[in-house]
Amino acid sequence: MYKIVEKVSLNPTVTMMQIDAPLVAAKAEPGQFIILRVDADGERIPLTVAGCDREKGTVKIIFQIVGATTEKLNHKKAGDFIQDFVGPLGVATDLEGLRKVCIVGGGVGCAIALPIAQKLHRLGASVTSIIGFRTKDLLILEDEFRACSDELIVMTDDGSYGREGNVTVPLKELFENGETFDEVITIGPLIMMKFVVLACQPTGIPCTVSMNPIMIDGTGMCGGCRLTLNRDGKKITSFACVDGPDFNGYEVDFDEAMSRGTMYSAFERHAYEEACNLFKEVE
Amino acid sequence: MPNMSLAKNPMPSQDPQIRARNFDEVAIGYSEDIALDEAQRCLHCKNMPCVEGCPVNVHIPEFIDKIKEGDFEGAYQIIRETSSLPAVCGRVCPQETQCESKCTRGIKGEPVGIGRLERFVADWHRDHTEQKPEPVPSNGHKVAVVGSGPSGLTCAGDLVKLGYKVTVFEALHTAGGVLVYGIPEFRLPKKIVQQEVDNLIAMGVDVETNVVIGKTLTIDELFERGYEAVYVGSGAGLPNFMGIPGESLKGVYSANEFLTRSNLMKAYLDDPVTPIMKGGNVAVVGGGNVAMDAARTALRLGADNVYIVYRRSEQELPARREEVEHAKEEGVIFKLLNNPVELIRYNNPDDRRDPKNGFVTGMKCIRMELGEPDERGRRRPVPVEGSEFVIDVDTVVMAIGTSPNPLIKNTTAGLEVNGHGGIIVDDSGATSKEGVFAGGDAVTGAATVISAMGAGKLAAKSIHEYLSK
Numbered sequence: 018m019y020k021i022v023e024k025v026s027l028n029p030t031v032t033m034m035q036i037d038a039p040l041v042a043a044k045a046e047p048g049q050f051i052i053l054r055v056d057a058d059g060e061r062i063p064l065t066v067a068g069c070d071r072e073k074g075t076v077k078i079i080f081q082i083v084g085a086t087t088e089k090l091n092h093k094k095a096g097d098f099i100q101d102f103v104g105p106l107g108v109a110t111d112l113e114g115l116r117k118v119c120i121v122g123g124g125v126g127c128a129i130a131l132p133i134a135q136k137l138h139r140l141g142a143s144v145t146s147i148i149g150f151r152t153k154d155l156l157i158l159e160d161e162f163r164a165c166s167d168e169l170i171v172m173t174d175d176g177s178y179g180r181e182g183n184v185t186v187p188l189k190e191l192f193e194n195g196e197t198f199d200e201v202i203t204i205g206p207l208i209m210m211k212f213v214v215l216a217c218q219p220t221g222i223p224c225t226v227s228m229n230p231i232m233i234d235g236t237g238m239c240g241g242c243r244l245t246l247n248r249d250g251k252k253i254t255s256f257a258c259v260d261g262p263d264f265n266g267y268e269v270d271f272d273e274a275m276s277r278g279t280m281y282s283a284f285e286r287h288a289y290e291e292a293c294n295l296f297k298e299v300e
Numbered sequence: 301m302p303n304m305s306l307a308k309n310p311m312p313s314q315d316p317q318i319r320a321r322n323f324d325e326v327a328i329g330y331s332e333d334i335a336l337d338e339a340q341r342c343l344h345c346k347n348m349p350c351v352e353g354c355p356v357n358v359h360i361p362e363f364i365d366k367i368k369e370g371d372f373e374g375a376y377q378i379i380r381e382t383s384s385l386p387a388v389c390g391r392v393c394p395q396e397t398q399c400e401s402k403c404t405r406g407i408k409g410e411p412v413g414i415g416r417l418e419r420f421v422a423d424w425h426r427d428h429t430e431q432k433p434e435p436v437p438s439n440g441h442k443v444a445v446v447g448s449g450p451s452g453l454t455c456a457g458d459l460v461k462l463g464y465k466v467t468v469f470e471a472l473h474t475a476g477g478v479l480v481y482g483i484p485e486f487r488l489p490k491k492i493v494q495q496e497v498d499n500l501i502a503m504g505v506d507v508e509t510n511v512v513i514g515k516t517l518t519i520d521e522l523f524e525r526g527y528e529a530v531y532v533g534s535g536a537g538l539p540n541f542m543g544i545p546g547e548s549l550k551g552v553y554s555a556n557e558f559l560t561r562s563n564l565m566k567a568y569l570d571d572p573v574t575p576i577m578k579g580g581n582v583a584v585v586g587g588g589n590v591a592m593d594a595a596r597t598a599l600r601l602g603a604d605n606v607y608i609v610y611r612r613s614e615q616e617l618p619a620r621r622e623e624v625e626h627a628k629e630e631g632v633i634f635k636l637l638n639n640p641v642e643l644i645r646y647n648n649p650d651d652r653r654d655p656k657n658g659f660v661t662g663m664k665c666i667r668m669e670l671g672e673p674d675e676r677g678r679r680r681p682v683p684v685e686g687s688e689f690v691i692d693v694d695t696v697v698m699a700i701g702t703s704p705n706p707l708i709k710n711t712t713a714g715l716e717v718n719g720h721g722g723i724i725v726d727d728s729g730a731t732s733k734e735g736v737f738a739g740g741d742a743v744t745g746a747a748t749v750i751s752a753m754g755a756g757k758l759a760a761k762s763i764h765e766y767l768s769k
Binding site: 044054100102234237240241243245254270285 | 472516517536537539547548553655
């Protein structure tokens, strides 16, 4: 069992927790993920690490309440325990040699992008951050991004905060103004990452994306997290759990990944509704 | 007087029509009377050829003698001397190619039903004995075992009996490895695996779940933590795919994923938290035991039709004969000498929101015929030009083997692997790295439970010798 040391609601749909998991905290690097189960017989869900405190032995996770399992997790309080917590899994984001980087985060993906921006800042790199949200109420981690970014651009789809529009608008403007980067790192919804990659394409700037497919074991056994890469005219099957979750955005078949991500949407919607009803009855 | 019947006592089993729709165990097991009758078929040959045929050398004629005497607990204790997992082996070992293939009675007629007797004895013990095994006093030496599958559990069991302080590290949330995520409930009930694990814990083995060696801790860090030897029994890894178009469509699984969803994640229960595709037409590609497990699982989950699609003929099916027969009795349809060339996507051009869009809807196959024998002596299948046809499918399961898991190889300096990624070991199970031993699928690639147990047993002996120097 793993203790929830701290719980903070970042916005109505996004929650931060610190979990007591010393072995994971000792090793986890930005870009890696963990898998947890809330209770016995629960589902295994992967969450990318949002930070860790090596001395206290805690790992920070930030999750959006999107389904039955995250709903159940969100009903746990500080001091409660969760059943399983394993990691760190996957390969850490490769930041070697980067001097000037643009970070593009969308929604809850910003939680995963933040530790990467912070690490780059610590390493002395110049960081431009573009973070986007649907609306002002869903904004998270603005101060934290400001602290580690040389330039921060906040976007909302409806213009209720920062600039109106999606994250590719300022990115394209930067390129048009002759701005260049060693790399663009983007984390967020698949559709957003797909368009960030397309925006980068004419510039040829390397673009890294963080994939978050359906997974079970997360250790290279089940193959459920596979995705197709187009490399040198060949199609390659790759596994997000052991080869990723970071990939070269130019190689990823996003349309296939988006399709695979919806395989169980009917089941998940039903399970989510049941979980919500269950909690309503309890309350 | 020995029982000179030429035939084994048949295994009482659930009716095929009924069992094809439930997850209860297929084989019900011998009664005491049947076990006594079958035991009488054993001649207790002086040279005991059966023992040679067993990878863990169970003292077969001796335990059968105890059955003849009606001392079923005594029989169990004899098996336990050499095997850590009797109830498992009695169910999943391929006895027909091991102990029973050497049985003198098999020269004329059927061999003694050794596997069935082993299972009877293990089940009798479980039903009649409350007693847990006693903890073994520790000799103070720590050994780490990576993986809690059949190989790791066997190695841990043998080492704890010798007094070692053993910790088993398991990546998943439950111990048992392939015995819990791979082999279905109807062949090996989970409670039997759990009991074998509980026995080891009672003897003093520590089981640490949620630790991925190669990630959470490395092999070198295990030595830093005071472990004096490490056994790597991490099992097989990533599933293979054919490389044909459409393998990433929705509704296409690897056998590992399909079976893990059903077994470990309990999608076979009525109200599961883990989804799985049920119903419709299911095609399983491959002809091994895993393919049979997947096909029979699909049937039980409620499929209308289940096909085994295999590119060679019945004779070359690598699965155990018994598994093939069971699958056929239950209604699995064998489409042999067929090879998939493409998986076809459902696409409704008039409705972008049609929920079936993006799912697999057909499997295009080409007929095969057998040509010249390959290097292993199996006749090579060759496609018959122009013979393509399409099978209607809703779910496809690829059961065509696995490649070794890269996690330990990538994080352990000095550990040599072969061209396939399997860890290289010598005759004693020792790897190229001092103090590190390995066995099971991590070394051989996908093989049987009992061969993995044999490797775990050998490594336990070698680790004992290594640490006794």
